[in-house]
Amino acid sequence: MSGGDLPSVVALGGGHGLSASLSALRQVTDQLTAVVTVADDGGSSGRLREEFGGLPPGDLRMALAALCGDDHNGRRWASVLQSRFRSEGPLDGHAVGNLLIEGVWQAISDPVLGLGLVGELVDARGRVLPASTEPLNIEADVLGLEVEFPHEVHVLRGQHMVASTNGWVQAIRLLPADPPACPQALTAIERADYIVLGPGSWFTSVLPHLLIPQLAAAIIASPAHKILTLNVTSGLETAGFSPSRHIELIAENAPGLRLNTVVADEAFAASDAALAQTCATLGADLVVDDVAMHDHTARHDRLRLAAVYREVMGGAEADLEM
Known part of the structure; x- marks a missing residue:
């Protein structure tokens, strides 16, 4: 990263967790790429996947919505992408954004090109890519x-x-066990200044990236500063797991991975006296801060999280539209 430039950041994940990190990161940089899990088989995505056999669009849609700007037009597009049909017919429950993406894919057989076209339409503040070119x-x-x-x-x-x-x-x-990684995602990781993994559902949104051999190898080999963002509490998939256990799962699934920074909410971190030592085993410094929403929900506050990311990234700041 040259002096005065904004950092190039790749964020990996899926669902609400990736949405949280993207919403924070776009306050810090305009050089942002989301690499998204493609294993969703439930709800609207599952129905479209069963009918058309392609990539599930749901997590990709959520990433695009998170990258929409905070101006009036951006919030309107985010709302449209996330809204769902309500009817007595077969469209009931489908997300509008899922059908938009699927329709573009039907017209343009290249899923990466199609996502780029949708991103241009909604003026996304970054690029959205699938982790793999095959549904998993x-x-x-x-x-x-x-x-x-x-x-x-x-x-x-x-x-x-x-x-x-x-x-x-x-x-x-993962099935298949050795799926092809998205080539553009590999290139983005190779060129990244920072790689952000998490937060999100640990087993179904975070770890799957590390089980795609090409993707894991690229992350491990990258000289980028690697940031792991912990959830603000243990979720349904990891109920009762300590923060340290979440990090141990990363190490078990990607033995060669070294981290630089682990970001943890102060309340969750306080439950684990061994957390800093566990981070150190992967080479990481522990950054503890108040990054949770104060509305009794297990969500990150995007502005507090953005402040932490900005500090970790050396004070990078952009004149970005809020």
């Missing part, structure tokens, strides 16, 4: 699904089933 499935080993046999391992398949299970996820795999 998540398979998980889960304990505790039967009261009589709490230690029996069951195999669940599908992002929706894994994300909503009441059992304890022990490990996840």
Whole structure:
């Protein structure tokens, strides 16, 4: 990054977690690329995936909505992308943005080019790319699904089933095991000044990026400053997991990965006296701050999170439209 330039940042994840990091990061830089999981098989995305067989558009749509500007036009487009049809017919429940993306893909057979076209339409403040050029499935080993046999391992398949299970996820795999990474995503990672992983559903939005061999290798090899953003609390998928356990899962799934910074909310960090030491095992400094919303929801405050990212990135600041 040359003097005076804004940092080039790649953010990886999916769903609401990636939306939170993107909403914060676009306050810091206009050189932003989102690399999005493509394993969603529930709701509107699942229905479109079953009908057309292509990439699920839902998490990609959410990333585009998060990159819409905070001016009137940007907020209107974000609202349109996220709105859903309400009817008695087959369109009921479909997200408008999902159908827009799917329609563009039908007209333009290149999904990356199609996402770029939609991004231009909604004036997205960054680029959205799929993690893989093929739709993926998540398979998980889960304990505790039967009261009589709490230690029996069951195999669940599908992002929706894994994300909503009441059992304890022990490990996840991708199907196929060696999917092709999106070439443009690999290029973005290679050129990045900063790579941001998390927050989000740990097993279905964060870890899958590290299970795509080409993508994981690019992240590990990149000289970029690597930031891991922890959730503000343990979620449904990782209920009862300490902050340190979240980091251990990163290490277990990407043994060669070294981090530079781990960002944690002060309330969640306070529950784990070993957190700083765990971060150090991966080479990372722990940054603790108040980054949670104060409305009793388990969400990040985008402006507080943006302030932390800006400080970590050396005070990078843009004259960006708020």
